[in-house]
Amino acid sequence: MKNRLFLFVLFLHAAILGYAATAPKQLLAAPGTISATSATMVWENTAGSTLYHVMLNGKEVGTTNKTNYIIAGLNQLQTYSCAIKAEDAAGKLSAAGKAVKFTTTPQGKVITVTDFGAKGDGITLNTKAIQKAIDACDEYGTVIIPEGTFVSGALFLKSRMTLQINKGGTLKGSANTEDYEPFINNRFEGWEMKTYASLINAGTMDSKGNYTTSQISIKGEGTISGGGGALGKAMIAKHGMRSRGRLIMLLNCKDVELQGLQIKDSPCWTIHYIYSKGITCHDMNIVSNAHNGDGLDPDSSDDSYIFNCSFSTGDDCIAIKSGKNPEGYTIGRPTRNVQITYCDFTRGHGISIGSEMSGGVSDVLVRDCTAGALLHGMQIKGTKERGGYVKNVTVTDCQLLKITIFSALNYNNDGAAAPEPPMFENFKFANIDLTKATLKDPVININGFKDAMHKLKNVRFNNIMLPDGAKVVVNDAQNVRFVNVKTLNGNKPEYTLNNSTETTYQ
Known part of the structure; x- marks a missing residue:
């Protein structure tokens, strides 16, 4: 009887306040998306909801009709509390769902690849210059690809960094197979083997090991473009069908964000991650035309969040x-x-x-x-x-x-x-x-x-x-x-x- 009375009181309280039936659940900051200035939140949809209100430290900072939202304008090394309210078709708000706290990262230095000798002329091979910038990037720092077309071979990212391709900027994969050597440990079509490296690589593959690389963001308003089917065919001619690299390759990685970019012209699968955890891919346009040109391949990996993306692919x-x-x-x-x-x-x-x-x-x-x-x-x-x-x-x-x-x-x-x-x-x-x-x-x-x-x-x-x-x-x-x-x-x-x-x- 006491339990029934308690439930009735709760129902009456909600009716008086005008709450909709269900508050949003399963809110979290999407893996890899917390930076010094922003975080991307995701949550479970609620039946009958037409709009969601995003609350930060008790104040509304935005609305969305989707179950994801980028909170921008944050300060480094600050702890924030986020909660979501749902609005139904009648305009009634739910109570706020369970709040989630997160802390922004430090703000590292921002460096530009041109400061290390890279040239965005669409001709110069910039592998060494761009890799030098990546190696020089401090913790939580950002490497910028500015406006222009920067040709490169295989690049290798490290933990706690951002690679940002600005609007009008293109990181363009070289058309020469030699620029993706030496071969790396990889997996293709289910078999572990040696393959060409990819244009962007992170981590080292180990099926029995833990995560080797973490907290990476690959983002921006620019383009990552590979060597396409022609490069794939050249790789096949030299070392066989399963030797091809990808466009972006994550191996034993944790907490990685790919966001905002135009991704195109992979020689094979476009984005592939293996033995990884907490990979968030959002707000991207992925286009491929190559043979075996998959768009995105989560492989023996946990906790993938893929949203607001468009795909036009050859596989x-x-x-x-x-x-x-x-x-x-x-x-x-x-x-x-x-x-x-x-x-x-x-x-x-x-x-x-x-x-x-x-x-x-x-x-x-x-x-x-x-x-x-x-x-x-x-x-x-x-x-x-x-x-x-x-x-x-x-x-x-x-x-x-x-x-x-x-x-x-x-x-x-x-x-x-x-x-x-x-x-x-x-x-x-x-x-x-x-x-x-x-x-x-x-x-x-x-x-x-x-x-x-x-x-x-x-x-x-x-x-x-x-x-x-x-x-x-x-x-x-x-x-x-x-x-x-x-x-x-x-x-x-x-x-x-x-x-x-x-x-x-x-």
């Missing part, structure tokens, strides 16, 4: 990975907690998990994203040889053209198999608009493995809108439920079920 826009077959399975370093929000995917193969997922992938959120005519749409993919698992994936409040789960592929399946097939389980798709999909292929095509112990399990589709005449295919699955899945005219789609049990559609 997967995002590909979440964790190693391949027996090697990835044995190393066993999963990718966990990937949050992808407010992103626009205009061209590419997919918003993808896999296909190299042998170390495991779990706890992935894709929310408030829009995808164009991607080859496979939102996709989860692997083969029976992979081993490992993909579990706890939520895709919600998105506009997509296709949803696919593939258990067989006709590429990148060389080498021995892992000891057992993968497990695909616990997927939720909700509040998704698929009405612009074409009818050439099934709009939803989900597949488990033939092995009875490794079927696709526990999948939910809630509130899905499809085009008239849409087809849904379910193969080798168990416990799949479709609730309020309808075409534009209010009918059910055409379902095809094979070797699947406990599958229902209402």
Whole structure:
């Protein structure tokens, strides 16, 4: 009775104050984003909210209709308290969510690469000059790439620094393969191996080790541009398909921010991070046209926050990975907690998990994203040889053209198999608009493995809108439920079920 009375009093108090139902939760300063003058906050969305109010030390400093916000104009070495209030469609505010405190970093010196002899003429090779500036940068300092085009080979960043490319400035990757030597320890398509270095490198790869490099920011209003497909082909000609470097490569890194930049023309995968933790990628435009030109690849890494980005790529826009077959399975370093929000995917193969997922992938959120005519749409993919698992994936409040789960592929399946097939389980798709999909292929095509112990399990589709005449295919699955899945005219789609049990559609 006392508990009921207490809850009633709380409800009455909230009603009198005019609070909306739910205060925002899970607020944090996104990893790597706290600097001397700014911090980027992220939080969980709340149902029915149309606007969020950002509070700093008890005062409102801004509003946003997204669940992220850059707080600027801060002072170095100061502790701040941030909280978020939600506003509903009627204009009512929630109580503030739980406050989070953070402390800004010191303000290091700002140096410019031209002071070290770099020339932005688009011709001069500036590798030595830019690296000299990086090496001279003090803790929490900033290296500036100013206006102009600065050609460079492989560069190596260090902890507690910022590389800033100013508006009108371009860091341009050299077209010569020799400028990315010597080779470094790396991983490509799930195998650990030696490859060319990338244009920007940080850390040293060690599958058994801890983080080697931390607190790096790569940011600005300028451009990072690689040698593109031509450089990739030159690398292949000399040392094979898997020798290629990336555009940005993070190895055993922690608390890294990539923000604000135009990223384009990688020779291979564009942004790739391995055995890392706390990587925040936001407010970027990523474009690639190279073969295997993925946009962003989190690989055996924890706590990725990807938001406000646009992708136009020659392969997967995002590909979440964790190693391949027996090697990835044995190393066993999963990718966990990937949050992808407010992103626009205009061209590419997919918003993808896999296909190299042998170390495991779990706890992935894709929310408030829009995808164009991607080859496979939102996709989860692997083969029976992979081993490992993909579990706890939520895709919600998105506009997509296709949803696919593939258990067989006709590429990148060389080498021995892992000891057992993968497990695909616990997927939720909700509040998704698929009405612009074409009818050439099934709009939803989900597949488990033939092995009875490794079927696709526990999948939910809630509130899905499809085009008239849409087809849904379910193969080798168990416990799949479709609730309020309808075409534009209010009918059910055409379902095809094979070797699947406990599958229902209402």
